[in-house]
Amino acid sequence: xxxxxxxxxxxxxxxxxxxxxxxxxxxxxxxxxxxxxxxxxxxxxxxxxxxxxxxxxxxxxxxxxxxxxxxxxxxxxxxxxxxxxxxxxxxxxxxxxxxxxxxxxxxxxxxxxxxxxxxxxxxxxxxxxxxxxxxxxxxxxxxxxxxxxxxxxxxxxxxxxxxxxxxxxxxxxxxxxxxxxxxxxxxxxxxxxxxxxxxxxxxxxxxxxxxxxxxxxxxxxxxxxxxxxxxxxxxxxxxxxxxxxxxxxxxxxxxxxxxxxxxxxxxxxxxxxxxxxxxxxxxxxxxxxxxxxxxxxxxxxxxxxxxxxxxxxxxxxxxxxxxxxxxxxxxxxxxxxxxxxxxxxxxxxxxxxxxxxxxxxxxxxxxxxxxxxxxxxxxxxxxxxxxxxxxxxxxxxxxxxxxxxxxxxxxxxxxxxxxxxxxxxxxxxxxxx
Amino acid sequence: xxxxxxxxxxxxxxxxxxxxxxxxxxxxxxxxxxxxxxxxxxxxxxxxxxxxxxxxxxxxxxxxxxxxxxxxxxxxxxxxxxxxxxxxxxxxxxxxxxxxxxxxxxxxxxxxxxxxxxxxxxxxxxxxxxxxxxxxxxxxxxxxxxxxxxxxxxxxxxxxxxxxxxxxxxxxxxxxxxxxxxxxxxxxxxxxxxxxxxxxxxxxxxxxxxxxxxxxxxxxxxxxxxxxxxxxxxxxxxxxxxxxxxxxxxxxxxxxxxxxxxxxxxxxxxxxxxxxxxxxxxxxxxxxxxxxxxxxxxxxxxxxxxxxxxxxxxxxxxxxxxxxxxxxxxxxxxxxxxxxxxxxxxxxxxxxxxxxxxxxxxxxxxxxxxxxxxxxxxxxxxxxxxxxxxxxxxxxxxxxxxxxxxxxxxxxxxxxxxxxxxxxxxxxxxxxxxxxxxxxxxxxxxxxxxxxxxxxxxxxxxxxxxxxxxxxxxxxxxxxxxxxxxxxxxxxxxxxxxxxxxxxxxxxxxxxxxxxxxxxxxxxxxxxxxxxxxxxxxxxxxxxxxxxxxxxxxxxxxxxxxxxxx
Numbered sequence: 001x002x003x004x005x006x007x008x009x010x011x012x013x014x015x016x017x018x019x020x021x022x023x024x025x026x027x028x029x030x031x032x033x034x035x036x037x038x039x040x041x042x043x044x045x046x047x048x049x050x051x052x053x054x055x056x057x058x059x060x061x062x063x064x065x066x067x068x069x070x071x072x073x074x075x076x077x078x079x080x081x082x083x084x085x086x087x088x089x090x091x092x093x094x095x096x097x098x099x100x101x102x103x104x105x106x107x108x109x110x111x112x113x114x115x116x117x118x119x120x121x122x123x124x125x126x127x128x129x130x131x132x133x134x135x136x137x138x139x140x141x142x143x144x145x146x147x148x149x150x151x152x153x154x155x156x157x158x159x160x161x162x163x164x165x166x167x168x169x170x171x172x173x174x175x176x177x178x179x180x181x182x183x184x185x186x187x188x189x190x191x192x193x194x195x196x197x198x199x200x201x202x203x204x205x206x207x208x209x210x211x212x213x214x215x216x217x218x219x220x221x222x223x224x225x226x227x228x229x230x231x232x233x234x235x236x237x238x239x240x241x242x243x244x245x246x247x248x249x250x251x252x253x254x255x256x257x258x259x260x261x262x263x264x265x266x267x268x269x270x271x272x273x274x275x276x277x278x279x280x281x282x283x284x285x286x287x288x289x290x291x292x293x294x295x296x297x298x299x300x301x302x303x304x305x306x307x308x309x310x311x312x313x314x315x316x317x318x319x320x321x322x323x324x325x326x327x328x329x330x331x332x333x334x335x336x337x338x339x340x341x342x343x344x345x346x347x348x349x350x351x352x353x354x355x356x357x358x359x360x361x362x363x364x365x366x367x368x369x370x371x372x373x374x375x376x377x378x379x380x381x382x383x384x385x386x387x388x389x390x391x392x393x394x395x396x397x398x399x400x401x402x403x404x405x406x407x408x409x410x411x412x413x414x415x416x417x418x419x420x421x422x423x424x425x426x427x428x429x430x431x432x433x
Numbered sequence: 434x435x436x437x438x439x440x441x442x443x444x445x446x447x448x449x450x451x452x453x454x455x456x457x458x459x460x461x462x463x464x465x466x467x468x469x470x471x472x473x474x475x476x477x478x479x480x481x482x483x484x485x486x487x488x489x490x491x492x493x494x495x496x497x498x499x500x501x502x503x504x505x506x507x508x509x510x511x512x513x514x515x516x517x518x519x520x521x522x523x524x525x526x527x528x529x530x531x532x533x534x535x536x537x538x539x540x541x542x543x544x545x546x547x548x549x550x551x552x553x554x555x556x557x558x559x560x561x562x563x564x565x566x567x568x569x570x571x572x573x574x575x576x577x578x579x580x581x582x583x584x585x586x587x588x589x590x591x592x593x594x595x596x597x598x599x600x601x602x603x604x605x606x607x608x609x610x611x612x613x614x615x616x617x618x619x620x621x622x623x624x625x626x627x628x629x630x631x632x633x634x635x636x637x638x639x640x641x642x643x644x645x646x647x648x649x650x651x652x653x654x655x656x657x658x659x660x661x662x663x664x665x666x667x668x669x670x671x672x673x674x675x676x677x678x679x680x681x682x683x684x685x686x687x688x689x690x691x692x693x694x695x696x697x698x699x700x701x702x703x704x705x706x707x708x709x710x711x712x713x714x715x716x717x718x719x720x721x722x723x724x725x726x727x728x729x730x731x732x733x734x735x736x737x738x739x740x741x742x743x744x745x746x747x748x749x750x751x752x753x754x755x756x757x758x759x760x761x762x763x764x765x766x767x768x769x770x771x772x773x774x775x776x777x778x779x780x781x782x783x784x785x786x787x788x789x790x791x792x793x794x795x796x797x798x799x800x801x802x803x804x805x806x807x808x809x810x811x812x813x814x815x816x817x818x819x820x821x822x823x824x825x826x827x828x829x830x831x832x833x834x835x836x837x838x839x840x841x842x843x844x845x846x847x848x849x850x851x852x853x854x855x856x857x858x859x860x861x862x863x864x865x866x867x868x869x870x871x872x873x874x875x876x877x878x879x880x881x882x883x884x885x886x887x888x889x890x891x892x893x894x895x896x897x898x899x900x901x902x903x904x905x906x907x908x909x910x911x912x913x914x915x916x917x918x919x920x921x922x923x924x925x926x927x928x929x930x931x932x933x934x935x936x937x938x939x940x941x942x943x944x945x946x947x948x949x950x951x952x953x954x955x956x957x958x959x960x961x962x963x964x965x966x967x968x969x970x971x972x973x974x975x976x977x978x979x980x981x982x983x984x985x986x987x988x989x990x991x992x993x994x995x996x997x998x999x
Contacts, residue, residue: 169625186622191475191515343626345603346476352543355627359579376576383539386509387478 032221057210089318107214170342189390233259233303285315288395339396557654559667591639617641673921679715683895755782764806767891773948901985915958
């Protein structure tokens, strides 16, 4: 288990005005890019592979492997940097934009060099106007200093970085939706295969990386893969930005190594539960990751394996902490409402299932639900999970499934017919339409 | 390559998808959003199947203890419409997989929770994939107990199409059709989640020339025809396989008839002619089959019998020397009619045969042809027999100069454009074989009612040289058994409903196919006319009547166009 003790911050170091390029350069800025440009493209990819970096956007796919999927040759190709940051409980990318934008720009340039990409799009959610302006200013500096644009650092390599402002849809954070949105189309997720590395933006090979992932890439090139891979959990190494929100004394974004214990993060880093209350539940990686009970929180470490062991996942490391006064039925209702609102409506199970889930959860919130409704929720989840083009249906179903099973008593307490029938009620059609 | 669907091995070529292979080998996989003529969108999730590929070891395919290949099944069910088959792939459909069966039930339950279930008043009922799939694959009921979503109803998307958003299941077939086939991107999906529905882009209407195809491909009753809405239940109508005569494309259609009235025309799949589509103009041209018809022969405005009409015909054509008679043949009539007309008048010594040109505009990217007449190619085949054709202009000047004094018009309307009242007064007599009342029938001495293409049997040759049949969808007053045999029957026709087409006199026209009017006892059926003409015309020597079927025959292009001087 890793700990903050002795950890040196690299993504968001405590250096004032690091968003100014002179300050950034003084602290080793763009050294990673210089190093990358002196290496072959394949060597850069193997360096990232060797570091063990896994995507910070939620799925945790090995980044170096993803980069190596890009076909060789002189086809036009694109990098899409995913800064949509739509997952409730997630607010880490904007810290990078605000406090260390050049690290992200450097990582993006390194990725472009490694994959032979001449255009990178930074897709940022529309609400982040402040951070879009900051990033644009930093980007202008990078262009002025010759780090981006034509003939970067005189090495004959050219890349343009373009900022694209999203219009406010959760689904646009899904990589193929993001591509459709960038193309100006309705952001319906695309069917895979073909994968973006074959057919992506405008039909060209494309890689989509999270903002934090790209910032990590810059760190890897600056400090070396060996150094990087020793940070945090062995199979899921590196620094990570923990976004801690909810009923803690000091909510915020904290940088630490992966594999930290959830308890340390809540009680030491974030100052413990607000007003001396007791802990009730924690969502460890953004709203779609399965919720944890206090018993599971005791055991959980913040890395892929550690969270899999407690039946959850790392997601975006957006930790939502809930104290004993939290009404989990209402919490679930809010989440279900969110997923109902944000389903794009392309696939039947998600389009119809998210609305149905919300309506049944609302029955619990109103105290009108029955045991049948409890079973029905599980059945609806089963009919949605894994039946759609993208993972939004899963993201909508998992919170429901896990909250009602892990906090069954809370839902039982809100039922209208607590003393009837028992749990063995078997699902049958209750109305003949 | 070899693939296995439901434990049965099939040999397939190329890189087909699971759904393509399944439909080819006769395994039904239910679907809504997939359409063979459109891109794959994979959104309805109805065609989910389980699929797996053989595990590859160092020595090729790994085998299990029984010597069978080890299959790596995909962790989740996959869409059959979008998954390409590969060597040795195995697929489990609802027939062999509980998971697939459950998935299909789940999808249908989901689709139906916000579907209004107004089948009793829905035009699509009876030919609705949602009804059919729910009947076959759906759950027995619903567990949804909330109010259904409200969405716009009776939205006029364009001049011909009405939209009901509540019925819409968001398959996006119409959106993809407009963009990909009609090349007129006018439709899109708006809103999110279960609030989304189809709409036209701001300031646009669904008014492209192919807009009504979206009605056919809509798998529910969300898109309906403004012209057909609430006119009939599907099972009350008979459907007859025929072709469209709106232009020289010769699109394959079904003609839908209730109470001996054509209510709608829909496209019929033919990969070599029109794929799955037809234009709105051709589809809406059916009103002339019902309305404004010439019924019963007449002489100078007075109704006469068919026997009297035959006598008048020989009187009028015998009143002048045969060289002074002009006969206008018709690219709107069947090959058989034109053959009978030319044979009949040629035998009487007539030498002046006329054909009009009907080109307007230019061909478009899909189906619409500049030549608006459906059978010019047939007239070209008959050109030699007729001894060449005069143009409309030549006819007009020959009438003015007094060279031609009797005019026989077969299914054309010369006084509607080519000729004027001056020409009429220069003519001694005008005889019109006509399906509909027009300027020519009102100024003709003798009017002989002709059967329309929806009442007759015969052949047309389209612009690509494909010989196709029209079939009688309606019956005529004088029933000809050779025609009746080919007529489509509705359920109600078969079970003697009281308004069935055989019984109702009000919608029955007293008309005959032109070949029947002219030939007397010579021909008993269109088939006889065809076998005669097939012997006479070299291009058709090898074609037999039964071979034409419902798909048509591509005629060999003539090696050397025969040119004949008139």
